[in-house]
Each structure stands twice: as structure tokens, then as C-alpha cells.
Amino acid sequence: MTISTDQLSKVLRELGAGNSLPGDRRLAQINGYLGEIYQSPEYTDWIGREELQPASQFTIPPRLSIHNKVAHNLLIELEIAHSDSTLSARIDRTQSTIYLTDGFWVDPEYRVFPTSDESDILCDYVSRHSLASKYPLMIDPACGPGRHGIGIDTPYQISLDMSERALAYSRLNALLRGTTNQLFGANDIVRGFPKPINVLLREKTLIVANMPFAILPKRPGRPEPLAQDGGPRGVALSKALLDATAMLFKNAAAMRELRVILLFYSLGRSDFGPWEIAQYAEALFPDAVAKTTILTEKPMWRVNGRKEQPNPMPVSSLKEKARCRLTYKEFDEDAIRDGFLKRQQQFAKDGWTHLGYGVLDISLTKS
Ligand SMILES: C[S@@+](CC[C@H](N)C(=O)[O-])C[C@H]1O[C@@H](n2cnc3c(N)ncnc32)[C@H](O)[C@@H]1O
Numbered sequence: 001m002t003i004s005t006d007q008l009s010k011v012l013r014e015l016g017a018g019n020s021l022p023g024d025r026r027l028a029q030i031n032g033y034l035g036e037i038y039q040s041p042e043y044t045d046w047i048g049r050e051e052l053q054p055a056s057q058f059t060i061p062p063r064l065s066i067h068n069k070v071a072h073n074l075l076i077e078l079e080i081a082h083s084d085s086t087l088s089a090r091i092d093r094t095q096s097t098i099y100l101t102d103g104f105w106v107d108p109e110y111r112v113f114p115t116s117d118e119s120d121i122l123c124d125y126v127s128r129h130s131l132a133s134k135y136p137l138m139i140d141p142a143c144g145p146g147r148h149g150i151g152i153d154t155p156y157q158i159s160l161d162m163s164e165r166a167l168a169y170s171r172l173n174a175l176l177r178g179t180t181n182q183l184f185g186a187n188d189i190v191r192g193f194p195k196p197i198n199v200l201l202r203e204k205t206l207i208v209a210n211m212p213f214a215i216l217p218k219r220p221g222r223p224e225p226l227a228q229d230g231g232p233r234g235v236a237l238s239k240a241l242l243d244a245t246a247m248l249f250k251n252a253a254a255m256r257e258l259r260v261i262l263l264f265y266s267l268g269r270s271d272f273g274p275w276e277i278a279q280y281a282e283a284l285f286p287d288a289v290a291k292t293t294i295l296t297e298k299p300m301w302r303v304n305g306r307k308e309q310p311n312p313m314p315v316s317s318l319k320e321k322a323r324c325r326l327t328y329k330e331f332d333e334d335a336i337r338d339g340f341l342k343r344q345q346q347f348a349k350d351g352w353t354h355l356g357y358g359v360l361d362i363s364l365t366k367s
Contacts, residue, residue, distance in 0.1 A: 001057075002106050003079055003088040008168035011078045015175055026074060031176055033071035035098045036064060038091045047092075051305020051326060055105050060085040089169075092116055094147050095123055099173040101145035102165075104305065104326050108225035112166045113144040117307070118210050121295065122263055123151030125359055126208060135206035135259065139197070141189050141241055144227065146170030148208050149182055158197065160187040163226055189237060192244040204257040207245060211237035213265040214302075215318060215355070217339025220332055228327070232343070234265045234355070235277045242277075246284055249364050260362040265300070267352035271312045275356050289363040300357035302326075312356040315347045 003011075018024040037043055037060055046058045065072040065085060075081040080089055080100070090103035094116040102112040126132055132153045140148045143159035144166045150173065159182055161167050167184050174182050187194050189211070213230035230236055241262060249258050266277035278292040294312060301309040301317060303324045309317050319340035322333050347353075 001082060001086070001088055002102065005165040005168055007079045008165070008172060011080065012168065012172055012175060014078060015172075019175065027176060027178065029068075029071040030074060030080075031098060033064075033068050033075065034091050034100070034176075036068065037087075038093060038098055040064060043091070050104055057086045057088070057103060057105055058090075060087065090114055094120060095151040097150045097177060099145060099147070099150060099169075099176070101169055108228065108327050109223050110163065110165055110226060112163065112169050113227040115305070116147050118263055119144075119147035119151065121298065121359070122148060122208050122210060122261060125261055125361075126152050126206075129361075131206055131259065131261070135202075135204050137200070137202040137204075138206045138208055139193075141187070141193070141207065141209050141244070142211050142237070143167070143170045143184075144210075146173045146182075148210075149174060149179070150177070152206075152208060154206060155181060156200075156202070157182045158185070158200065159183070160185050160189075160194075162186070162188050166227075189244050190240045193248050197248070198252045198254075201248075201252045201255045203254060205255055205259075207241075207258065207260045207262075209238075209241050209260070210263045211241050213238060213263075214321075215265070215343060216321070216327070217336050217343060219328060220335055225327060230265065233267050233276065233347075233352070235267075235280070238262060238264050238266070238277050239280055242281055242284055245362075245364075249366075256366050258364040260360070260364075262360045262362075263358075264360055265355055265357055267315070267347060268312060268354045268356050269351055271314075271354045271356075273356065275358070276352075277360060281360055281362055285362060285364060287364075291361045292358055293361070294356045294358040298357060300355070312354040314354055315344050315352060318344060318355070 018026050042061050076083055081087050089100045101114055104114055135154055137156045138152055138154040139158045141160050143161045149157050149159055159170050171184050212228050213234045214228040215234040216229050245260055264277045266275040268275045281290055296311055298311055299307040300311040303320050319337050322337040328336050
């Protein structure tokens with residue numbers, strides 16, 4: 001069983017209230033115990049094989065629960081674990097911090113993004129360029145369970161997402177690690193950034209974005225996976241983010257410098273590009289300094305949990321995703337493969353040959 005979104009809110013209320021009472025040690029107990037579970041050989045083994053057994057949930061081994069009875073009972077009380085010791089959320093670690101998110105067993109229609117590899121790329125990029133110390137405010141327009149909030153240490157942060165469930169996890173993870181510098185909000189980036197944000201903007205602001213960017217044929221009779229679907233060519237929400245950024249920069253009087261770091265999948269006209277998203281950014285921000293890096297050392301196109309294709313990959317490899325049991329049911333496989341082949345034919349007609357996985361870095365300045 002999966003923890004419900006309502007229950008995540010109740011956990012927030014329960015732990016948040018306790019947190020303000022003197023002597024409340026529950027957050028530390030939960031953190032310690034989650035870390036202990038994560039490091040146990042049984043969990044390491046389970047998480048390593050998770051993508052091959054998508055329906056499986058982890059059961060806390062008895063020796064851990066006996067050793068840590070108070071925290072164990074607390075997890076059950078909060079419904080983060082069940083009385084049979086199965087976990088109802090997935091424990092993961094990013095930048096040495098333990099956090100909670102959905103497991104692969106949750107329906108992709110509303111599953112909060114399970115893995116941290118993409119966010120880790122962005123956090124490493126921000127760290128390599130020392131951006132956290134240059135920008136007092138970071139905005140994450142699609143925060144999922146809040147990994148950028150964990151890995152990027154700007155003094156203030158605004159974390160937005162379309163999904164209430166993602167926001168609930170993101171808030172819980174912030175509470176678990178005791179941060180109070182984040183503002184959370186529900187927002188559809190297709191409609192732009194919420195206007196009140198203008199009041200909070202700093203002279204220098206950083207946007208770090210990992211929008212959904214997979215190219216996915218329609219699942220018969222079911223909605224698209226919210227955290228993955230990037231529209232017909234994968235860049236629909238990345239473009240929406242750039243449009244929203246252009247509006248934000250134009251309307252925010254206080255802002256002088258805006259830096260956007262965007263992770264993307266984008267079609268290109270050869271294995272060297274040009275890449276659709278980079279061309280879109282150039283047209284939208286003709287005066288900006290923009291740099292596109294294709295992450296050739298990182299494999300791409302996740303099938304059954306693992307990114308397995310070379311980067312960039314030819315569009316003929318898109319159909320490999322039909323084998324992915326974490327996104328599609330076995331009985332959908334043929335229809336999905338056909339869907340990919342149709343997309344591939346359309347891309348060939350339009351002159352798109354490759355899909356690239358990279359980072360777009362845009363600096364906007366006002367005089
Ligand atoms: C690929 S996940 C990234 C999560 C997180 N930033 C990370 O890197 O781990 C994409 C996120 O975009 C959110 N999302 C989808 N459509 C959106 C929209 N129109 N506006 C804002 N967020 C959206 C999903 O709910 C999901 O949390």
C-alpha cells in the first residue's frame with residue numbers, strides 16, 4: 001500500500017506540531033531510523049533490483065525494528081510503514097541526505113518522481129559553478145519531492161509544482177531536515193509563474209529546472225504520467241518554463257540578474273544538433289549568454305529504471321521504452337511500440353534524427 005496524499009499532509013501536521021514543542025525528538029528519531037533502513041544490506045539489495053520488480057515494496061527487517069522500536073512504531077503510526085513492516089514510501093538519498101518519495105510501485109499517472117540521478121546532475125552543475133553562493137534565491141518550478149532544495153544551498157528557495165502530492169513530499173522532506181527557508185506553492189508553469197512571486201524576487205535569482213521531458217505515446221485509456229510526459233517532442237514544458245522566465249524577467253522590476261539552469265531532452269537535426277530547445281532559447285533571449293552542454297558521458301532514455309542508451313541517441317531507439325514496465329503494462333507494449341514508430345516516422349519527415357540529453361545555462365542581465 002502507498003501512503004495517500006492526505007496522509008502525507010497529516011504527517012506534516014503531526015510532526016510539524018510536535019516539532020515546535022520543546023524536547024520533541026521525533027524528527028531526529030525518524031531521520032536516524034530512515035537512514036538505518038536505507039543503509040541496511042536488505043534495502044541496498046532491494047533498491048538495486050527495484051526496477052526489475054516494480055510491484056515490490058520493501059519490508060523492514062525485524063532486527064532493525066527491534067533495535068529501534070520507538071521510531072519503528074512512529075513510522076507505523078504515521079503510516080509511512082504498515083503493521084507488517086512494509087514501507088509505504090520509498091527512502092532515497094541525495095547529496096548525503098535521506099528523503100522520502102514514491103516508489104516505482106505507484107501508478108505513474110500520479111507517482112512523484114522516484115529517482116535522484118537527474119536532480120544530482122543539476123545540483124553538481126550548480127556546485128561546480130559555485131552558483132549557490134552567488135544567488136540569494138533559487139526557484140525550482142517543478143520540485144517533485146524537493147531534491148534541489150536538499151542539494152542547493154541558497155539562502156532562500158521557492159519550490160513550485162503542479163502536483164499537490166509532490167509538494168506534500170517536498171514539504172515533509174524539508175521538515176525532516178529542519179529547513180525553514182523554503183516557500184512552497186502549487187503552480188502550472190504553462191500559465192507562467194504566480195504573480196505574487198514578483199514581490200519576493202531578489203536582484204539576483206537562480207532558476208533550476210527539471211521539467212518532465214520524456215516523449216511518450218499515449219497509454220491506452222489512461223492519462224499521461226505527470227512527472228514524465230514532455231509532450232509530442234519532449235520540450236513542451238521546457239519551452240513553457242522558458243516562456244514563463246521571459247515574462248518573469250520582464251515584469252520583475254527588482255531583478256537585475258536571472259540565471260536559468262535547465263535539464264532537457266531535446267530533438268536535434270544530427271548527433272551534433274542543433275537542438276530544438278537551444279534554438280528556442282536563442283530566439284526568445286537574443287541578448288542572453290547561453291550555453292548548451294550535451295552530457296555525452298551520461299546514458300539516457302530510462303527503461304525499467306535504468307538509463308541505457310548512448311547520449312545523443314538516434315530517434316529509432318525511442319521504441320525501446322515500450323519494454324518499460326515502470327511506465328507501461330505488458331498488454332500495452334504492442335500499441336506503445338506502434339505509437340513510438342509513428343512518432344519516429346513523423347520526426348524523420350520533420351528532419352529530427354537524434355534525441356540529446358543536456359543542460360541549458362542561460363544568463364539574463366538588465367542594465
Ligand atoms: C521529472 S520531475 C522532476 C522533479 C524534481 N525537480 C527532480 O529533479 O527530482 C518533473 C516534475 O514536474 C511536475 N510537473 C509536471 N507538469 C507540470 C507543470 N505543468 N507545471 C509545474 N510542474 C509540473 C511533476 O509533478 C514533477 O514533479
